[in-house]
Amino acid sequence: MSETLLEVENLRTVFHTDKETIHAVDGVSFDVSEGETVGLVGESGSGKSVTARSVLGLVDDPGVIEEGSIRFRGDELVGGNWDQHRGDIAIVFQDPMNSLNPVYTVGNQIKEALRIHQGLRGSEATEKAVELLEDVGIPDAARRVSEYPHQFSGGMRQRAVIAIALACDPELLVCDEPTTALDVTIQAQILELLDDLQREEDLGVLFITHDMGVIEETADRVNVMYAGEFVESAPVDELFEEPRHPYTRGLLASIPGRNAEGDRLPTIEGEVPTSTSEPTSCRFAPRCDYAFGACEEVHPGRVRVGDVDTDHEVACLLYDDTFEETPPEGGVEAHGGESA
Amino acid sequence: MLNRETLQRASGDGRTLAWLGIGLLLFLLEAGAAATFTMEALIKIALAVPGVDSAGFLTGLESAARSIPTLLSREAIPNQGYYNGSGYQETFLGLAPAVAWAIRATLVYVYAFGIMGWVVAGYRLYRSTYRKADWTPRDDVLDRLRSHNWGLFGLVIVFMFVTMAVFAPALGPTTVDQNMRNSYGNDISYWDSESGSVETIVVGEANLGSASRGNNQNVGPWSYDDYGRFHPFGTMQNGRDLFTFLMVGSRISLVIGVLSVGLSATIAASLALTSAYYKGRVDLSMVLVSDAVMAMPQLLLLIMLTTVLGDTWINEIYSGGFLLALIFAFTGWTYMWRSLRGPALQVSEREWIDAARSFGQRPTTIMRKHMLPYITGYLLIYGSMTLGGAIISIAGLSYLGLGVAPPTPEWGRAVNLGQDYVRTGSWHISLIPGILITLVVTGFNALGDGIRDAIDPQSDSAGDETAGAGAGA
Structure with a gap:
């Protein structure tokens, strides 16, 4: 059993604005072990990126980690202790044009990280930077190292961003929608690259995306996030075969190509609410086809479902024995295309 | 491919040599002036050290430097001579004093524009031959500035003003x-x-x-x-002589202007970066401080401080010019800070800032390396515009009889001295310095406009706030 890198427990990140307090991340817990890929999936606004930023200690004022603990190799990070593990956790952002500074050459930016984390300078650093660019599959790296980001294509830029992340020699890589800004062929290449790197270096990866298809390919374990909470957590195969939460089912039903029947793609009506107070009901209830009376009154806790040895949890009253409604058999269809 | 590159490099080498040669020639023409200036500065520094009351060795060097022939000097092209009944004595080639003076003044400007052309040629040579990248974002900025007529007009005016200040002693018909x-x-x-x-x-x-x-x-x-x-x-x-007065007066205006704008730009930029990086409470407290400073009436504060500090040692430095620069800087940074804060906040949202933070770069380094380059453009714009404002303010204070102490020439004082004669034949005493002040300030504002349009092609010149009003004097 490989060692646990990151342990996040009951994390609450809130943003205090003038009008209200927004609970962006509301009590999530997960672990990432060496060599493991943990997926975080959800719609825009569900709190995925804030979770990632919380893990790296990048939450800006007026946001604050109000509660919970983030431990890296057993060391508590919450409370401003990120500096002792800087570089151990690296991040790859969504838009590669935005995460590279256009006024410096790519090499310059890799060397910046090399200098901080490996103490390399001058020609030594340049050599290492070329080596890193080669590792991430950039051809003609020796020439490319002195080029500016605008001279790189989108896929190359993301490779360069990954090279910068690797320059820190990290143990945990947080990927915040790393392929969203890329087209599908490039996306496949980048995913393959991340997979290779993970196997070579035994990296732990926290992979954030809204794309169920990508999650199915990459993750070992998936957490489905909705309005700041995990509504379902399960190993990837289990989740795709037997989704329990109506939201997860809705997400899976809306993947093109998964549902052959029906000429329209099913959608989940409505959008993610902004959580401004302590939950007193199920946050998905207003959009849920299976909501019943208790859903409006009780905030569902997490219950264990499925076989005893599979680690499958879901936060839905349908699976809570104290409430009467029974979960639907087979599959939950979200709003069919016909009625839309 | 390789062949072409070597060829290009070789022709580049030839052009580089020519460029360096011209540079050396331009320098040699004024080598005496440069050496004298350096020695004078060294003597001043040496004498400023406590316990040193003579700098004999340096004085010797200085007189040696003075004897180096210099093209654009009063000695090389003298205009102060006299008519002895048959012809002009002691003037350049026996020409009339007006002609001799005009030749010297023209040569000064030809030389200055020559230097400018040399710098431009050098940059182009670097861009075409030595720079690795074919294109950088700066290129577009420069190209846009080059086709911006109003901005170029400003650039030429500002350049002529700076030349006036640098060559002031050689430009005047007398000293x-x-x-x-x-x-x-x-x-x-x-x-x-x-x-x-x-x-x-x-x-x-x-x-x-x-x-x-x-x-x-x-x-x-x-x-x-x-x-x-x-x-x-x-x-x-x-x-x-009004011309001599104005030439030397341009020096003090420029020095005070640059010093005060430099200081307030430094304060404004560091505070803007700090508030943009830390946001939240830090930002809020800076807003409060700057609002408090802005709430003070600047002109009254200037008058009060120049009077209160009038007798102190600090007012002795540079005829009170240093004190003025300090007061301008510490009352004027707020406007620039306000203008810089927006762009700085914008940059702080970019992901490369978070990327740098995530791999543990120090906050000061992030501010300097990843944020400052994005606000330097704005610094230039507002710096240029504030400089115009500062020049108006200095002139305004002198006009009121405050600020730079007489007899050090200052443009505003010329306006003041001549105001009784505006409606008579001696209208020129007030009018010419007044026109020059207007022209120079317009020039600085035009340059600021040009730089802004060059940096941000989407910016609209109309409806934007103008910092040119300056200190309101």
């Missing part, structure tokens, strides 16, 4: 020392047409005889006085 500070310690020769002979007179006396005081007694622009001295801009109400 401050001879004509103003020590006018009773110098004498000149002139052709007395009544007696038909060359006479000698103390400069102070001659000044009294050539004063511009309205319709009865006036030496207007582009004319000679009774003592054969040429005055391009006429004389002042006390008979001193």
